[in-house]
């Protein structure tokens with residue numbers, strides 16, 4: 001193979017692979033170096049500016065020094081590489097993070113039990129504390145095997161997604177963690193952008209490109225009141241009303257799936273590579289296939305789809321978008337509720353308000369106020385959160401799948 005294109009020209013090593021993201025011929029050492037450096041840049045907040053020239057926000061690190069961060073660990077390639085890299089970069093760049101692993105056992109025999117064995121080994125290999133929480137213990141004995149035997153395979157991912165989201169939040173609470181990182185990669189984000197575009201769901205296009213969601217909003221972003229004196233009071237009121245919002249970040253937002261696999265392979269990382277036995281064949285599958293086809297023709301298609309989502313987000317000046325590109329879920333939902341309340345003939349809210357108005361009105365949704373779920377205390381716009389609603393359906397033997405997928 002050709003000499004490595006990233007080595008010093010005076011003494012290049014032989015290239016061993018072609019980077020899927022750039023098609024550069026590189027040696028193994030330079031591949032590790034460039035892959036790790038790009039993740040570090042994303043973490044430091046350079047990613048957005050580097051990849052998206054339209055982004056005018058100053059770089060902002062994903063983490064604060066001393067923060068306790070849980071890595072959502074499923075034992076698959078993405079979260080295994082994430083656990084490895086977070087440990088490596090935390091030491092190399094002295095982020096000062098207190099890292100741990102958090103795994104959710106969905107109760108899928110022959111799949112999750114095997115991958116959890118991998119996570120247990122990873123915990124030892126990277127010297128990270130591990131917490132495993134199961135659907136069975138959280139949801140009164142319901143495992144995904146049992147859910148699928150009750151409702152069949154169709155729609156089972158909705159249950160799993162809603163339950164996992166809440167289970168990760170519960171796990172974070174138990175671990176006293178405010179921030180969860182997941183292994184969602186560039187391909188996942190590009191697929192989601194495409195899927196939402198195809199559905200005409202522009203509010204989600206914008207939101208799915210956010211590198212961080214959730215987190216406790218600052219008092220100033222909580223209050224839209226112009227009276228400064230009321231801000232603290234308003235923040236206290238909402239703080240008391242709502243459970244702690246867990247921040248979620250995707251350090252692999254710009255990392256290509258193929259590069260993550262290559263990295264795991266060349267580093268000989270211990271990961272589990274089987275697909276979920278209940279994996280969806282639905283809409284996301286088509287979006288995934290399309291993204292892969294586009295990538296084969298032009299590798300930058302993946303990151304370009306992400307730029308497009310980001311550009312849409314910044315050009316819409318959406319309510320709920322905080323400085324630094326983070327999202328305030330409560331403000332976004334409040335905007336949706338206000339738009340719904342305005343009804344089809346109401347005044348335009350501008351930005352997402354106007355866009356959501358049509359959708360929410362056409363779905364005949366009532367105005368929503370954020371509150372605590374009566375049963376479990378999670379943040380919700382209804383009496384019961386989605387997980388408790390699904391659980392109620394299962395327990396009554398009247399399973400419902402008409403909630404929005406997480």
Ligand SMILES: Nc1ncnc2c1ncn2[C@@H]1O[C@H](COP(=O)(O)OP(=O)(O)OP(=O)(O)O)[C@@H](O)[C@H]1O
Nearest residue numbers: 072073074076077078079080102103104182183184
């Ligand atoms: N059971 C779980 N427990 C903890 N975290 C999870 C679990 N399932 C998924 N996650 C988190 O969500 C991310 C995306 O999950 P997804 O189901 O899309 O898996 P994936 O793309 O196959 O990722 P991986 O290769 O890490 O399994 C994972 O990388 C991981 O951080």
